[in-house]
Amino acid sequence: xxxxxxxxxxxxxxxxxxxxxxxxxxxxxxxxxxxxxxxxxxxxxxxxxxxxxxxxxxxxxxxxxxxxxxxxxxxxxxxxxxxxxxxxxxxxxxxxxxxxxxxxxxxxxxxxxxxxxxxxxxxxxxxxxxxxxxxxxxxxxxxxxxxxxxxxxxxxxxxxxxxxxxxxxxxxxxxxxxxxxxxxxxxxxxxxxxxxxxxxxxxxxxxxxxxxxxxxxxxxxxxxxxxxxxxxxxxxxxxxxxxxxxxxxxxxxxxxxxxxxxxxxxxxxxxxxxxxxxxxxxxxxxxxxxxxxxxxxxxxxxxxxxxxxxxxxxxxxxxxxxxxxxxxxxxxxxxxxxxxxxxxxxxxxxxxxxxxxxxxxxxxxxxxxxxxxxxxxxxxxxxxxxxxxxxxxxxxxxxxxxxxxxxxxxxxxxxxxxxxxxxxxxxxxxxxxxxxxxxxxxxxxxxxxxxxxxxxxxxxxxxxxxxxxxxxxxxxxxxxxxxx
Numbered sequence: 001x002x003x004x005x006x007x008x009x010x011x012x013x014x015x016x017x018x019x020x021x022x023x024x025x026x027x028x029x030x031x032x033x034x035x036x037x038x039x040x041x042x043x044x045x046x047x048x049x050x051x052x053x054x055x056x057x058x059x060x061x062x063x064x065x066x067x068x069x070x071x072x073x074x075x076x077x078x079x080x081x082x083x084x085x086x087x088x089x090x091x092x093x094x095x096x097x098x099x100x101x102x103x104x105x106x107x108x109x110x111x112x113x114x115x116x117x118x119x120x121x122x123x124x125x126x127x128x129x130x131x132x133x134x135x136x137x138x139x140x141x142x143x144x145x146x147x148x149x150x151x152x153x154x155x156x157x158x159x160x161x162x163x164x165x166x167x168x169x170x171x172x173x174x175x176x177x178x179x180x181x182x183x184x185x186x187x188x189x190x191x192x193x194x195x196x197x198x199x200x201x202x203x204x205x206x207x208x209x210x211x212x213x214x215x216x217x218x219x220x221x222x223x224x225x226x227x228x229x230x231x232x233x234x235x236x237x238x239x240x241x242x243x244x245x246x247x248x249x250x251x252x253x254x255x256x257x258x259x260x261x262x263x264x265x266x267x268x269x270x271x272x273x274x275x276x277x278x279x280x281x282x283x284x285x286x287x288x289x290x291x292x293x294x295x296x297x298x299x300x301x302x303x304x305x306x307x308x309x310x311x312x313x314x315x316x317x318x319x320x321x322x323x324x325x326x327x328x329x330x331x332x333x334x335x336x337x338x339x340x341x342x343x344x345x346x347x348x349x350x351x352x353x354x355x356x357x358x359x360x361x362x363x364x365x366x367x368x369x370x371x372x373x374x375x376x377x378x379x380x381x382x383x384x385x386x387x388x389x390x391x392x393x394x395x396x397x398x399x400x401x402x403x404x405x406x407x408x409x410x411x412x413x414x415x416x417x418x419x420x421x422x423x424x425x426x427x428x429x430x431x432x433x434x435x436x437x438x439x440x441x442x443x444x445x446x447x448x449x450x451x452x453x454x455x456x457x458x459x460x461x462x463x464x465x466x467x468x469x470x471x472x473x474x475x476x477x478x479x480x481x482x483x484x
Contacts (some may be wrong), residue, residue, distance in 0.1 A: 025054060029063075045073035052081025057090070072103050080112035083119065091116035092125065105132070107141045114147030118154040126151040142168070146175050153182025173201050177209055184213035204230075208240045211248075220248045224257070237264065239274050246280040250287040258284050262297075272301050279307050286315025295324075306340055314346035322354025329363075341373050348382035357390035374404075381410050388418020393427060409438045416448065425452050443469070 025047075032043065044063060051060035060081055067074060075098040082090040095113055098105065110133050117126035130148055133139050139148075145168055152161035165171065165179055176199045184192035196202075196210045207230040214223035227245050231237070237245070242265055249258040262281055265271035272278055278301040285294035298304070298312045309332045316325030329347040332339065339347075344367050351360030364383050367373040380403050387396035396415055400407050412435040419428035432449040439445055446469050453461040 025050060025056060025059075039067070041067070041071040041073055045071070045077040048074065048077035048081055052077070052084045055085040057081045057085055072098070072106060072109070075103060076106070076108045076112070079109060079116070083112035083116040086119070088116040088119040105136070107138050107144065110138055111141075111143040111147040114144065114151050118147070118151040121155055123151075123155040123157065126155065142170065142172075146178065149175055149178050149182075153178055153186075156182075156186045158182055158186055158188070173199070173203050173206060176201075177206055180206070181209055181213065184210075184217065189213060189217045189219065202235075204235050204238050204241065207235055208238070208244055211241070212244045215244065215248050220252055223248050224252065224254065236268075237261075239270055239277055242270060242277050243280045246284040250284045253288070255288050255290075258288060271297075275301065275303050275305055275308065279305075279311050282308065282311040283315065286311065286318060289319065291315060291319040291321060304337070306337055306343065309337055310340075310342045310346055313343065313350060317346055317349035317353050320353050322350035322352070322356065325350030326354065326356060326359065339371060339373075341367075341376055341379070344373060345376075345378045345382060348379060348386060352382060352386040352389055355390060357386060357392060360386040377405060377408055377411070380405075380407070381414060384411055384414045385418075388414055388421070391418075391422050393418060393422060393424050397427060407434075409435060412438065420448075425456060428452055 029047065032040075032047070044067070048060040048064065051057055051063075057078075060078065064070060064074060064078055075094055078094045079091045079098075082088060082094065091113055095105070095109065098109075110129065113129055114126060114133075117129055130151070133144055133148070138144050145164055148164050149161045152158070152164070161179065161182055165175060168175065176195065180192045180195050180199075182192075183189070183195065192213060193210065196206065199206060207226070211223045211226050211230070214220070214226060224245070227237075227241070227248075230241075242261055246258060246261060249255070249261070262271070262284075265277050265281070270277045271281060278297060282294045282298045285291070285297065294315055295312060298308060301308060309328065313325045313328050313332075316322065316328065326347060329339070329343070329350070332343070344363065347363055348360055351357070351363065360383065364375065364379065367375060367379065380399065383399055384396050387393070387399065393415075396418060400411055400415060403411075412431045415431045416428050416435060419425065419431060429449065429452050432445055432452070435445045436442075436449065446465055450462050450465040453459070453465065
């Protein structure tokens with residue numbers, strides 16, 4: 001390669017590591033082809049690495065196929081790329097291909113390969129890679145040790161992860177975060193929290209991780225306490241912090257704190273610039289009963305995705321503003337945004353709250369016809385609720401009987417509720433019997449069935465319910481009205 005070509009290659013490398021979009025990636029590839037540098041293993045390996053970070057591995061694979069004698073650098077780039085964005089199994093495929101071609105792996109091969117095994121949650125495969133690492137003497141490299149810890153912690157093998165962790169002479173914040181996450185996701189949140197407290201160095205990522213893990217494990221108050229501790233410690237909340245803490249605020253009714261986060265997000269440029277933050281704010285204010293602010297935030301968002309629309313629509317249903325939710329659904333379609341299954345759950349719930357029986361039926365039919373979305377148990381539940389509220393009990397029962405899946409307790413419960421509202425006691429009796437089969441431990445179902453029998457003078461059946469409860473060791477919950 002002459003001096004001019006080397007200078008062009010250096011310039012392209014600078015462009016590669018400075019680019020941010022898929023369009024720029026295509027333009028750089030054209031630049032490489034124009035200067036006849038498409039056979040440079042070093043340059044193309046960098047290009048493939050960027051493909052991985054932008055989830056363009058199909059593009060990378062096409063480029064790789066043009067090399068008759070790919071180097072270790074190219075194979076490593078392909079293995080790393082697939083370990084980042086999947087399909088993760090392809091990392092293993094490229095590793096096997098590399099070995100078949102007689103190319104010896106190096107220290108840069110195994111860290112992404114271990115990450116792929118961790119993402120696959122394939123312990124057996126990961127253990128095989130670990131054996132390769134030990135046999136080749138690569139166990140001393142920090143990045144590979146991190147990969148081993150990530151593998152074992154991701155597969156719930158915390159004893160093995162802890163052994164590797166304890167043997168590491170230098171532990172950076174990444175390895176501490178992995179251990180904290182591993183223990184917490186394995187059900188030992190206290191061990192994870194204990195490790196978090198032992199960390200000599202923490203980043204915002206560490207705080208976000210621990211706050212999220214506490215929230216996910218039903219320890220919302222501790223999550224908020226840790227958030228306050230984070231702020232008092234001089235750490236500035238970022239996008240992930242805001243998105244993690246706002247749902248906790250909604251669940252605990254911490255409206256003042258949520259409003260402070262809203263103000264903070266605006267002052268720091270997180271809102272309205274970041275879609276994820278806007279979505280979290282819409283959902284927070286909606287679930288806190290302030291739908292007006294939620295819709296204002298939604299309307300002010302310069303960019304929206306399907307999650308944005310779903311949050312706005314579902315919170316209209318949550319706040320009893322079904323007609324507004326349906327209007328938003330129509331606007332979403334008009335703007336060319338493709339709905340998903342969650343969109344339809346929200347829209348059908350809006351129809352139920354607004355009493356829009358026919359419109360709800362049309363929406364349900366359009367799921368498959370217009371968007372190829374197969375109804376889930378949640379969609380059926382919304383339809384039973386919609387038909388039941390509208391007094392269309394025969395239609396609701398027919399829908400339950402013709403469902404493509406077995407109805408669950410929520411489905412039968414919605415039908416029971418509708419039947420009681422509209423005085424259809426015979427159908428309520430039938431639905432309650434099905435409900436008892438699914439929830440034999442729920443005393444409330446027996447109470448309702450017994451009261452229906454009593455109201456209709458069917459005293460022998462009342463006694464049968466009493467015997468059934470006694471035989472199943474079911475006790476009436478305090479405060480429930482029951483004849484037996």
